[in-house]
Amino acid sequence: MEEKGIPQEQIYQMLRKYKEKDLTHRSGRILGSMCTCPHPVGIKAYSMFLESNLGDPGLFPGTKAMEDEVITILGGLLGKSDVHGHIITGGTEANLMAMRAARNTKGLKDPEIIVPRSAHFSFKKAADLLCLDLKMAELDGSYRMDLSSVEELISENTVAIVGVAGTTELGKIDPIQELSKLCVEKDIYLHVDAAFGGYSIPFLKEAGYNLPRFDFSLPGVSSITIDPHKMGLAPIPTGGILFRDRKYLEAMAIETPYLTEDLQSTIVGTRTGAATAATWALLKHLGREGYREVATSCMEITYKLAEGVKNAGFDLVTEPELNIVPFTSSEIPVDEIARRLEHRGWAVSLASYPRAIRIIVMPHLKEEHINAFLDDLRAIN
Ligand SMILES: *Cc1c(COP(=O)(O)O)cnc(C)c1O
Numbered sequence: 001m002e003e004k005g006i007p008q009e010q011i012y013q014m015l016r017k018y019k020e021k022d023l024t025h026r027s028g029r030i031l032g033s034m035c036t037c038p039h040p041v042g043i044k045a046y047s048m049f050l051e052s053n054l055g056d057p058g059l060f061p062g063t064k065a066m067e068d069e070v071i072t073i074l075g076g077l078l079g080k081s082d083v084h085g086h087i088i089t090g091g092t093e094a095n096l097m098a099m100r101a102a103r104n105t106k107g108l109k110d111p112e113i114i115v116p117r118s119a120h121f122s123f124k125k126a127a128d129l130l131c132l133d134l135k136m137a138e139l140d141g142s143y144r145m146d147l148s149s150v151e152e153l154i155s156e157n158t159v160a161i162v163g164v165a166g167t168t169e170l171g172k173i174d175p176i177q178e179l180s181k182l183c184v185e186k187d188i189y190l191h192v193d194a195a196f197g198g199y200s201i202p203f204l205k206e207a208g209y210n211l212p213r214f215d216f217s218l219p220g221v222s223s224i225t226i227d228p229h230k231m232g233l234a235p236i237p238t239g240g241i242l243f244r245d246r247k248y249l250e251a252m253a254i255e256t257p258y259l260t261e262d263l264q265s266t267i268v269g270t271r272t273g274a275a276t277a278a279t280w281a282l283l284k285h286l287g288r289e290g291y292r293e294v295a296t297s298c299m300e301i302t303y304k305l306a307e308g309v310k311n312a313g314f315d316l317v318t319e320p321e322l323n324i325v326p327f328t329s330s331e332i333p334v335d336e337i338a339r340r341l342e343h344r345g346w347a348v349s350l351a352s353y354p355r356a357i358r359i360i361v362m363p364h365l366k367e368e369h370i371n372a373f374l375d376d377l378r379a380i381n
């Protein structure tokens with residue numbers, strides 16, 4: 001560290017140098033991320049609440065009121081307005097909280113959780129941190145959680161089953177309705193990870209898409225992860241966790257001796273209120289109509305991309321259910337496709353199961369970007 005400070009103009013100049021090295025979503029070159037350009041209204045709201053700390057909510061009752069309202073609105077979107085939860089850092093923290101709530105309410109000596117093989121890696125972190133035995137259920141022919149595999153894995157130590165509504169790699173929706181039935185029958189906690197799909201499935205259904213039920217309208221669903229910083233267009237870090245019942249938050253409440261609240265259920269202590277403000281502002285500003293438009297536009301571009309990928313001579317791993325297009329080639333190995341695309345300036349990502357190029361059609365990807373990408377895809381084949 002230097003003894004003397006550097007004048008601010010020079011600091012900004014230095015910052016711009018670093019920023020130039022970063023990719024931007026706006027360029028349309030990022031094809032493999034679930035994040036996107038944050039909406040300007042979300043950015044403005046976020047920057048208005050930079051000093052707000054929801055870890056000490058008595059000092060920020062205005063922000064706390066917004067958080068309560070956001071949780072009610074998101075619950076309403078997901079089938080139940082009177083839910084309990086928090087706006088946190090993202091899907092990882094949300095999944096960690098859900099697994100902690102499930103473990104603590106059950107109170108078994110050797111707790112196990114069952115997740116689909118397609119589950120996000122955050123469940124491996126949760127299992128490690130919470131000392132849970134992680135059981136992986138197989139997928140069926142359309143890459144959804146296989147129910148008979150789940151039934152085989154259930155034991156007297158099972159504290160939670162996880163279904164995913166919009167898998168990270170392929171955008172698939174697990175059979176949540178059937179999982180709900182099973183979990184009611186066996187009295188097992190069911191968590192739905194809708195980090196990616198939570199902000200799009202409800203709006204696509206409103207627009208007439210034929211997608212399965214996945215939310216609190218199913219009686220077995222105990223909690224849902226929904227990420228405003230993915231399809232919700234909020235700035236990073238903004239995640240959401242919703243619980244059907246307050247008892248799940250209480251099961252992980254820790255006493256906080258010197259703060260304005262007595263108990264805290266979140267993992268982080270000091271917690272930005274800016275994420276809540278951004279989520280609140282965007283829900284109000286975009287409304288159902290705005291979010292329906294975001295979700296359906298992404299799907300229309302997804303179908304165009306899928307068609308173009310097939311026409312370029314590549315094979316879709318599966319028809320898109322949400323806005324992800326995974327593909328392979330019978331002639332070129334996946335890593336080689338990725339290398340050639342990266343050489344042409346495209347930031348793609350790879351799915352691990354099955355191995356495939358995976359393109360996530362987030363709102364920053366416009367038709368012109370997809371057309372330019374398809375030109376390059378034809379050229380490398
Ligand atoms: C992105 C994602 C996560 C993790 O969310 P982060 O915000 O990156 O922590 C968890 N589950 C699913 C299904 C996801 O797509």
